[in-house]
Amino acid sequence: MTNTMQRSPLPTPPTYTSIPISAGDVVSRSIQNLSIAVSRHRPWPEFASLGVFDRPDNLPSAVARVQKNARFFLVNYSILLAACEALSLIGSPGSLLIVSAVVVLWLLLYFFREDPLILFGRHLNDYLVLLALFLSSLLALWFTACFWTLALGLAIGLLVCAVHAVFRNSDGLFLDEEEAASRGLVADRG
Numbered sequence: 001m002t003n004t005m006q007r008s009p010l011p012t013p014p015t016y017t018s019i020p021i022s023a024g025d026v027v028s029r030s031i032q033n034l035s036i037a038v039s040r041h042r043p044w045p046e047f048a049s050l051g052v053f054d055r056p057d058n059l060p061s062a063v064a065r066v067q068k069n070a071r072f073f074l075v076n077y078s079i080l081l082a083a084c085e086a087l088s089l090i091g092s093p094g095s096l097l098i099v100s101a102v103v104v105l106w107l108l109l110y111f112f113r114e115d116p117l118i119l120f121g122r123h124l125n126d127y128l129v130l131l132a133l134f135l136s137s138l139l140a141l142w143f144t145a146c147f148w149t150l151a152l153g154l155a156i157g158l159l160v161c162a163v164h165a166v167f168r169n170s171d172g173l174f175l176d177e178e179e180a181a182s183r184g185l186v187a188d189r190g
Helices: 023-039 059-072 074-088 093-111 126-144 147-167 177-182
Strands: 117-119 122-124
Touching (some): 023 074, 059 074, 059 147, 093 126, 122 126
Antiparallel strands (some): 117 122
């Protein structure tokens, strides 16, 4: 007697597809995410209030200040670094435009993009997007020959941010209710 028992084929894993959206929608969502991130900056009067600057007591106190201020004023420091970079290129408007365009591409297509990028009906892999952005950055730096100018602007911006972070007394910095809820520090008892 022969066994006519057939084996069932292995189940195929489910495939997940995303709803294709246009490149314009990807960019508009990225712009929206960028504007939300920038809107989370701390008020500039709070950032630069003269009454809260003093010298730290010791090195561990300075390190603790830097860590707390870096978390609290992260967006402000990012804006300050971007401003220092832009000011370093102010003498070369062509370089400023090219570097600004590359930075905008990085922000929109890599850092603040949530949706898959589809170009000419094909889904672009994140590694391919990263490689294209990296190569465009190298090309922009080579074309504008502004590497050392950007490095100097970055160094000045980092120095200004570090001095602020060390000397800004962080004792009065607290999270607001929205930020505490978004970080999961406050439980919803609803």
